Amino acid sequence: KNFDTVILIGESHYHRFPGASIGNYQSYQTPLGEVEVDNGLAINIIKYEEAIKFYTQVHQGEHSLEVQLPFLQTLLRDFKIVPIILGERSSKLSSQIAQAIIQGLKGRDEKILFIASTDLSHFYPYQTALQLDNLTIKAIEKLDSASFFQGLSYGNYYLCGGAAVGTLLKIAENLEANKIKLLKYANSGDITGDKSRVVGYAAFIIYKNE
DSSP states (O other): OOOSEEEEEEEOSSOOOSSEEEOOOSEEEETTEEEEEOHHHHHHHHTTOTTEEOOGGGGTTOHHHHTTHHHHHHHOSSOEEEEEEEOSOOHHHHHHHHHHHHHHHTTOOOOEEEEEOOOOOEEEOHHHHHHHHHHHHHHHHTTOHHHHHHHHHTTOOOOTTHHHHHHHHHHHHHTTOOEEEEEEEEEHHHHHSOOSSEEEEEEEEEEOOO
16 A cells, blocks of 8 residues: 655654654655655644744754655655654643644545654563563553553653654544554564564554444
């Protein structure tokens, strides 16, 4: 299935700032070519929420969104992106961002794909990582943003893009997307064979049961 625009949501690794930022660029470039930014949709989203700004500097050097592009370029044709970086972890902010995105999409007939970009636990031994990541996976599978943010605030889940995942859960709630499937879980130890310090990864799809 092809999509016209991919809304990429990540959490800043290097900057803490109030609200969120959309990358104010014409395009992103990778070795596979350029990916155009859907600035029309970006502007439409921003007008609904003053917490979203154009902070170009927070996108420079930030890998959480760019890491998705080669995969998308391999799978999709002629798509645009809206790159959104969150500067803080807040259930309230994520609700505001989700609402602005939903409002910004009203009246548009493009096919939209939402992606929250994160990895899971970092640098724990293999078996410990399995246990920690399983807690996070189970929390995501509940499709309950309030419960997820509560767990984040207690430090129960180990992932660097918690705010991004929480925002996506809120978007799913708004769109009544009520099904989730874990496509794959693995960690770096499964690939390299070094299980002393690993990084966890998981891929989910959230969809609406028509």
